[in-house]
Amino acid sequence: MRRFGLIGRPLGHSASAKYFTEKFHKEGLSDCEYALYELPSVEELPSLLAAMPELCGLNVTIPYKRSVMHLLDRIAPEAQAIGAVNCIRRLRNGTLEGHNTxxxxxxxxxxxxxxxxxxxxxxxxxxxxxxxxxQYALAERGIPFALVSRDAAKGNYTYDNLPCEAVSESRLIVNASPVGTYPAVGEAPRIPYAYITPEHFLLDLVYNPPLTRFLDCGLRRGARVLNGETMFRGQAEASWRIWNT
Incomplete structure (x- = not known):
């Protein structure tokens, strides 16, 4: 049996196991299995791998995409440049490769x-x-960006001091935080939505629920919106290709 899975915390919102289980069924891959492994600490990864030698690959989600990197033997150049890993390939000799899909x-x-x-x-x-x-994807496209964080040391703005002009002038707004993810579906990032216009584009990396409050607020202002499903499917298929190279 070839086993794959997802590590992170919490994992109640994740559709990864359902996605891959359906994929394996459709493609007749009866020797493959995907499961969720909710780890209280990323430092428990070595114990998980030791207990399950048949694990061939893992996806990584919040809050371990950066902290997992020191546990890996090799990191792909693009993942190194991004500064985060969401896909781990385990070679037959036990070597762990980190990738960003x-x-x-x-x-x-x-x-x-x-x-x-x-x-x-x-x-x-x-x-x-x-x-x-x-940030890496926007830099590729030559789109300047500013960061909003709860921690003043990490972003250009905090949610408490975000100027209305930053929202009105930034025609692309990306929610790269977990705010609004199931089960906290009533939450949304604290930004001044009144300054969103029909010229705005809103991308939410959250895919559960399909319509977050963040996107709903954008729709009500006439903005073009997209949830995280396209990204989710894209990264899942890219992970599968890496695991099978």
């Missing part, structure tokens, strides 16, 4: 959301591992 999903999501539009600047909500990939 979030970037593949983000490229697809931005293509779908923006089409041919080229926003002059963007606002990124959150500064965690997912935000690292967003």
């Amino acid at each position: 979030d970037i593949a999903g983000l490229r697809a999501a931005l293509d779908r959301l923006l089409g041919g539009a080229e926003p002059a600047q963007a606002l990124v909500l959150g500064t965690g591992g997912a935000s690292q990939a967003v």
Whole structure:
């Protein structure tokens, strides 16, 4: 049996196991299994791997996309440049390779959301591992961006001092934080939504629920919106390719 899975905490919102289980069924891969491994600490990863030698690959989600890196033997150049890992490949000799497939999903999501539009600047909500990939993707496109964080030391703004002008002038706003994820579906990043216009594009990396309060507020203001499903599927398929190389 070839086993794969997801590590992170919490994992109640994740659709990864369902996605891969359905994929294995459709493709007749009866020797493959995907499960969720909620680890209280990323430092428990070696114990998980020791207990399950048949684990071939893992996805990594919040809050371990950066902290897992010191436990890996090799990190792909792009993941190193991004500063976050969301995909681990375990070689037969036990070597652990870190990759970032979030970037593949983000490229697809931005293509779908923006089409041919080229926003002059963007606002990124959150500064965690997912935000690292967003920043990399925006830099690839030559889109300047500012960061909003709960921690003043990590962003250009905090949610408490975010100027209205930063929202009105940033025609692309990306929620790279977990705010609004199931089960906390009533929450949304604290930004002045009144300054969003029909010229805005809102991307939420959250896919559960499909319509977050963040996106709903954008829709009510006439903005074009996209949830995290495109990114989720893109990164999942990119992970599968890596595990099978």
